[in-house]
Amino acid sequence: MADYDLIIIGTGSGNSLVTEDFADKKVAVVERGTFGGTCLNVGCIPTKMFVYAAEVATTIRDASRFGVDATLDRVRWPDIRDRVFGRIDPISEGGRDYRVNGPNTEAYLGHATFVGEREVEVEITSPGGKHAVGEKVRITGEQIVIATGSRATIPDVIESSGVPFETSDTVMRLAELPRSMAIVGGGVIGAEFAHVFSALGVQVTQVQRGDRLLHRLDAEVGTLFTQQAQQQWDLRLNTQITGATVTQPGADGGGADGGGAGVRLELTQGDPLEVDVVLVATGRRPNSDGMGLEVVGVQTHSDGRVVVDDHGRATADGVWALGDVSAPVQLKHLANHEARVVAHNLVHPEDLQSFVHTNVPAAVFSHPQVATVGLTEEEARAGGHDVTVKMQRYGDTAYGWAMEDTTGVVKLIGDASTGLILGAHFMGPHASTLIQTVIHAMSFAQPAQQVAKEQFWIHPALAEVVENALLGL
Numbered sequence: 002m003a004d005y006d007l008i009i010i011g012t013g014s015g016n017s018l019v020t021e022d023f024a025d026k027k028v029a030v031v032e033r034g035t036f037g038g039t040c041l042n043v044g045c046i047p048t049k050m051f052v053y054a055a056e057v058a059t060t061i062r063d064a065s066r067f068g069v070d071a072t073l074d075r076v077r078w079p080d081i082r083d084r085v086f087g088r089i090d091p092i093s094e095g096g097r098d099y100r101v102n103g104p105n106t107e108a109y110l111g112h113a114t115f116v117g118e119r120e121v122e123v124e125i126t127s128p129g130g131k132h133a134v135g136e137k138v139r140i141t142g143e144q145i146v147i148a149t150g151s152r153a154t155i156p157d158v159i160e161s162s163g164v165p166f167e168t169s170d171t172v173m174r175l176a177e178l179p180r181s182m183a184i185v186g187g188g189v190i191g192a193e194f195a196h197v198f199s200a201l202g203v204q205v206t207q208v209q210r211g212d213r214l215l216h217r218l219d220a221e222v223g224t225l226f227t228q229q230a231q232q233q234w235d236l237r238l239n240t241q242i243t244g245a246t247v248t249q250p251g252a253d254g255g256g257a258d259g260g261g262a263g264v265r266l267e268l269t270q271g272d273p274l275e276v277d278v279v280l281v282a283t284g285r286r287p288n289s290d291g292m293g294l295e296v297v298g299v300q301t302h303s304d305g306r307v308v309v310d311d312h313g314r315a316t317a318d319g320v321w322a323l324g325d326v327s328a329p330v331q332l333k334h335l336a337n338h339e340a341r342v343v344a345h346n347l348v349h350p351e352d353l354q355s356f357v358h359t360n361v362p363a364a365v366f367s368h369p370q371v372a373t374v375g376l377t378e379e380e381a382r383a384g385g386h387d388v389t390v391k392m393q394r395y396g397d398t399a400y401g402w403a404m405e406d407t408t409g410v411v412k413l414i415g416d417a418s419t420g421l422i423l424g425a426h427f428m429g430p431h432a433s434t435l436i437q438t439v440i441h442a443m444s445f446a447q448p449a450q451q452v453a454k455e456q457f458w459i460h461p462a463l464a465e466v467v468e469n470a471l472l473g474l
């Protein structure tokens with residue numbers, strides 16, 4: 002008989018698998034890092050708390066446009082940082098203690114490796130559990146869920162150079178705000194941190210190898226976003242890093258603590274960059290390596306994602322996977338959805354639920370904010386749809402006037418023959434909230450005109466930009 006009914010490897014979305022269905026069962030939870038995973042500790046939640054502080058700073062700087070003169074006196078980075086982690090760290094610790102001392106769970110605080118069929122070895126790496134650091138414990142489970150997430154990838158030119166660098170895991174805990182920062186990568190993480198640090202007064206240079214930021218976005222909206230970014234921080238497009246070296250502190254010091262060394266980055270074009278801090282944001286790879294998956298026949302795709310079927314089953318009996326380690330996109334709401342499906346399927350093998358991977362929305366909490374769902378215009382045209390497009394400016398609605406907005410847009414892509422919405426791409430204030438109406442319409446296959454006309458829209462709320470976009474589609 003197995004030691005456990007269920008072993009969960011990874012405590013991000015994996016931690017939520019312990020539902021009431023497991024109340025009379027034995028569950029082992031394995032975690033090698035900080036309890037609670039990426040989103041809570043180093044991802045969605047802290048980044049958005051920093052973004053909020055950055056928005057406050059930006060609002061103060063912009064205030065005079067409204068006839069309100071204000072100056073930004075000072076940014077107290079340690080207070081901003083400690084507000085964030087003062088709230089988050091206790092949640093993580095509480096979650097860990099609950100699993101360590103929980104009624105039917107046992108927490109193993111270490112790295113899990115498959116060593117045999119339904120058998121895992123955990124090398125204990127952290128204190129706080131029932132086993133000593135360095136101990137190796139073997140456990141067996143009737144069912145095992147791989148929910149090990151993903152980690153930042155580092156380009157070889159930086160990693161092999163030996164220069165110090167930050168990732169999203171570390172940059173939010175800097176001791177002090179640096180004077181200058183190079184952000185390598187033009188994706189979501191780069192766009193969010195460029196906003197945070199530039200708004201807080203850091204001289205940011207973002208290096209992107211492509212010709213625009215957020216390359217997965219609808220091209221038109223991505224280009225508009227790139228233009229907005231260029232007005233806020235130094236952006237080097239079509240540029241790659243070719244070398245990195247440590248620079249010695251000058252007379253006035255350098256480095257994040259004002260007295261340390263900095264980094265010099267050689268670029269494929271333009272002058273080299275000399276900065277206090279380098280933040281690498283060049284994508285994340287699934288944590289499927291180094292855990293013996295090959296030993297038990299759990300297959301992976303070429304990009305490292307664990308192969309799963311629609312129900313979350315991996316290619317070995319009794320093994321499941323969910324979230325960043327296997328999902329097509331790395332988003333917390335998707336990982337949570339997959340965890341709900343797998344939680345059901347673990348106890349209802351005769352009534353399996355399926356993952357839904359259509360109309361998965363995403364937002365980029367930069368400045369401006371971006372939110373997106375469904376097809377880009379390019380994808381809709383390539384897919385042979387009877388494409389119709391409406392671009393609605395925030396500035397053409399009453400609330401847009403109140404906000405003096407000149408750049409916000411709602412772009413809707415529809416199918417003229419069915420009246421259904423195929424995609425939506427918002428850029429501007431509250432984009433991540435405003436788009437929810439369209440996500441709802443697409444999820445329930447409601448035609449655009451019905452959504453626009455068969456409900457009231459509060460006047461003169463910002464949501465009228467959505468109403469007008471739908472009416473115009």
Ligand SMILES: Cc1cc2nc3c(=O)[nH]c(=O)nc-3n(C[C@H](O)[C@H](O)[C@H](O)COP(=O)(O)OP(=O)(O)OC[C@H]3O[C@@H](n4cnc5c(N)ncnc54)[C@H](O)[C@@H]3O)c2cc1C
Pocket residue numbers: 010011012013014015031032033034035036037038039040041043044045046048049111112113114148149150151169190288292323324325326331332333334335336
């Ligand atoms: C900076 C940043 C900002 C983000 N912002 C957003 C956002 O605003 N909205 C959004 O939807 N998504 C966001 N994401 C993505 C989101 O955080 C992830 O999609 C989500 O957290 C994935 O959850 P998960 O449960 O799959 O993995 P994780 O939360 O990463 O959990 C995996 C856990 O497994 C542990 N682990 C790994 N291997 C082993 C092993 N062999 N043994 C034991 N333990 C192991 C890890 O330590 C980790 O704690 C962001 C990500 C980052 C990095």
Ligand SMILES: NC(=O)c1ccc[n+]([C@@H]2O[C@H](COP(=O)([O-])OP(=O)(O)OC[C@H]3O[C@@H](n4cnc5c(N)ncnc54)[C@H](O)[C@@H]3O)[C@@H](O)[C@H]2O)c1
Pocket residue numbers: 156157185186187188189190191193209210211215216241242282283284285330331332363364365366
């Ligand atoms: N708000 C959110 O929902 C949110 C926020 C942050 C992160 N995330 C998730 O985390 C994932 C990872 O974010 P990310 O920004 O690291 O990845 P990304 O895939 O969004 O962007 C990676 C960027 O790095 C560049 N790049 C890749 N390899 C490079 C190399 N060798 N040299 C130079 N540039 C290189 C790419 O061209 C791209 O611009 C996102 O895809 C997203 O799923 C989500």
